[in-house]
Amino acid sequence: MKKYLLNGLLLIFAMAVLTQCKKNTDEFEVIQIAKAISLQEMRALPVGIKSPVKAKKTGKIYVYNDYLFINEPNKGIHIYNNVNPNAPVNLAFLQIPGNVDLAIRDNILYADSYVDLLAFDISSMNNIKQIKRVNDVFKQFFTTSVLKYVVIYKDTVVRKETYKNISFDASYSSSTGSSSGQGGSMARFTLLSDYLYTVGQSDLSLFDIKTASNPTFVKTINLGWGVETIFPYENKLFIGTNTGMHIFSAADAANPVKLSTYSHIFACDPVVVQGKYAFVTLRTGNFCRQTVNQLEVVDIEDPTKPKQLAVFQMQNPHGLSVINNNLFLCEGPFGIKSFNIENKSAIGNNMLQHLSQIKSYDVIAGPKSLIVTGEDGVYQFNYNNPANLSQMSVIKALTY
Template identity: 35%
Template sequence: MKIKYLFLSLVFLVAFSCDDNDDDYEFVQVATPELMSKTAFRNSVEVTVPKTIEEPGKIYVYNNYIFVGDVDSGIHVIDNSNPESPQAIKFIEIPGNEDISVKDNFLYADSATDLVVFDISDINNVSMVERLNDVFNVYDYDIPVEADDVDFGKFDFEEDIIVGWTLTTERRKKVDDRQIDIALEGDVLNSSAESTTGTGGSLARFQIVDNYMYAVGNYEMAIFNIQNLKEPVLANTQYAGWNIETMFQADGYLYLGSTNGMYIYDLVNPSSPEFVSEFVHWEGCDPVVVDGDYAYLTLRGGNICGQLESVLEVIDISDKANPVLAERYELENPYGLGFKNNMLYVCDGTAGLKLFERETPKDLKLVNTLKDIQAKDVIPLENSLIMIGGNTLYQYEYMENNIGLISSFKLN
């Protein structure tokens, strides 16, 4: 493989040297989508035996099971009946999957443009019971960050799904202010008292509230009526903001985290959430959680997320129409976060998991840091803390100003 790339490089160098107007040309990385027909894509859903996780994604907890996403591939089911020794038991292959939510043994998952529903009442006999086609106008194209340009080629949104990318180097005439041409962006991109709903991390884009499930993409929110759990109905789609990445629900409101701010929607009319306000911050990747009158969000600077510092922000949302910055704390490389009682758990990437004691809702004191681990997202449960980072799923017990390791489960 290295010989192949060396040969190509030599070819480019020769071509470059033979041109009399070299200053007018440049080499660019061009991304071309790998396509699959929607028919073949939709026939790819399968429940199989456990397999190695290729790229760990988001985490979700329901009853005694932990669901770990395999980015764009599906969901790994882990039996957590014994937290000291969790066991992988199933893989639900769902191409194009990013998020899930579960209510009363029905699992909802996105599959690129579609919503897929599974009956998991018998975990040994998981079955797909419904598929709503083309309900999401936005799915993550995962355009390679190395790409200077995109050639959509023969991509037909009506018939095809993008399942990967091929990068090639092309010599082209220079164009001022070159930007990736995502020409399709506007159209394509982006009940009972005994009811049981699962719990996701702060990086989730799906939320279930009573008889509705809310899903956000880059700029659009899809609202599903799930009163009949087996047969959800797309009730509404609406503009939600811009560059939306995460969603959290609390006390009749939805809080959407975007790269540019936090949007607040009320659920007075659950089928049509109403915009209340927006809290604007500098550009940065932004998960958010809410407890009472305060929202806590992390901003990760650098790389594709922005060029400024990384921080934890505390937002006073007692007046939902006028959220106000209450406090800011410096971090290194933050991702997800969660809270339990007076403790705030912040995943600071390669800097580890940081434990902040909330002396007041806005006055935080760093009381501990779990170093030498990579922390991406957490789910604080009643009796334990679930965390994912790198290729490991961690479980901890709560201790005073600390947590104790119950188990660590290698994902790949």
Template identity: 35%
Template sequence: MKKNTFLLFISVLTLFLSCKDDDTRFETRIIANAVLESKDVVRASVAVETERPINESGKIYTYTNYVFVNDRNLGVHVIDNRIPENPQKIAFLKIPGNFDIEVRNDILYADSYTDLVLFNIADIDNITLIDRYEDVFNDFGFSLAAITESFDQIDYGNYNPSESFVVGWTYSEIQVEIQDFGDDIFLEDAAVTSGDVTGQGGSFARFKIVDSYLYVVDFSDLYVFDISTLGVSSLVGQQGIGWQIETIFNRDDYLYIGSQNGMLIYNIEDRTQPQYASEINHLQGCDPVVVDGDYAYLTLRGGNTCGQQLSILEVINIADKNNPYSVREYSMQEPYGLGIKEDLLFVSDGPNGFHIYDKSSPEELVLLEVIEDINVFDVIPLEDKLLAIANNTLYQYTYEENGLSLLSEYVIN
């Protein structure tokens, strides 16, 4: 991925075939075309601004009395939640290429394309940018997170990762001739290349702080940063762990990593040297995961850029970390984020409502309630309330017996 024009061949699917009089057959391919921007320009634009309208809400994060809402690929909205019935936007962290954050001891860590940037939020009314670590992440991983449509190939144009970031994508179609040689079909011209105070994120997190270490996953790698010194970050480990990696979750001395092909388990008894323990595979699909006790819960979403069409909620027995196995699957329509609070499991099924399950018997979940007319993307169950983000709106609920009660509904406009 270093020079000139090249195509990354992601998958070959038979989509639409058309025939000419000479029986020549063609396939329609969707091309994701990279939009490039100078690294110097992007880095100079990182700033702390007054509150502004949101474009598209992404992941949510909560720290002390504040909620941080990712504005996909643009930055982070800071919301004062000291009065949950009446939250208020107070600032915007302009961070191009941002999708995730974590906070420890008033230091906010955020991705900005291949960079890691640090903000001091001790004085929430005077947030300051304190440091930037350039090109610590794979130039390939985070750019793909911004692709929002199904595609067959990627055209990076004149991308040079030492000079530019991939800041967005446009989409186009091309017709490619299919050449049939006996039982084998070939596509012509298919070029292939290659005691701390921390906050809490949702099930789509790619950042996770454990003690004084920050763990980050991108499309293929797991990174370990030593953040024991306030305001300083040091990359102490990086390893390739697979392909199409999406999320990370921590429980005790293990990381549970969701990918489009399954869930991986890594032992982090040695915080600087994560060790592969096991994995469980499934059909390709988008895959956030949460863990409680001897069970992991994950949603598998098919369609669009996620792969096949199957969508399920899966329960996995992880009592033996070296031998996880699936114990139950529940059919869903379009699942996204999920979370756990004691015996309750909260699962978003996209436009099909927000589902609440009794998980006191994990292998026999009982559906207690479906909150209709809400399309939740991600959820954070706290001790005293539950936070959910849906279509630029922050919902907060209090826990009631076998259900939830709406506390506030805040449109982040």
């Protein structure tokens, strides 16, 4: 029975995620095809530091000290020395199968590897070491609750007629006294007090990192389906879902308490916070299936009663970053925009610049540069004048 069930799952996954990678000849294509493997096989996959390579595709971005970390979805993390944002230096590739997110505290890098959490000592970038694996904490990757298999993606050469009629669109989903990094608004990992918080498709997971090198799983809190992002601010957690924004108090960091939910129509939803305002983007997308593309400003002065302050129409808003009186907003294939947000009720009338040629997914207003990741790579801009962003460098993905 288990054998037949597994074969059925394999067929479903294979049919679902066939995606074209590149053309070889008129007769053959290289595609990525899903394959279910056991946890034992998954944990035997190679993990560790390798010579620097260029990313084929860029995912989440993270800034820590003078380093820029760029995730390549399901492959690992590219590490750049970013002392000079005009000329970032590709140092190494940290191979982590099934990796999508990361966070860093006190020279310890935390990363997901399918169902497991891995911890790496990065105090020496030339000698990064895995120091811990916490098993079976990201349950959404299991094929079933009974059969312990995970799904990996493998480059496969096939004849065009094998898959030419298949079509599928998929989308994946600070602390006093410590040294932590900075992630983007699309992050599913974040740090607050002495805890690492991660969100899956329907839950919030907590890890005790009082001893940074020894992350310990604490518990999981169910949030309901459609969870997408997490953003920390002061002693609160703001969790974006495709139906709204959850606000949790983390005053007791080990026991987050839900304060409220700001609801909206079904739409993809990252969120960032500054002061008594939250900024939420809603967009059409792969799983959003709606026609709304807008920026919402939410008054959270009373976090138990969030209320909408203003709504501004956008083209296809993705990630965003706020610093001082400026907001930087990614418009997907339509570029990146900067706004003056001093008047929260008139942001739509105060656009400073629109770089329409940059395909943008997420953005970090970092200490040295504005870092923008998109379909074709990672850009860095001087943003001393938000009305005149000046490109400093670009790390191109290999597909471009």
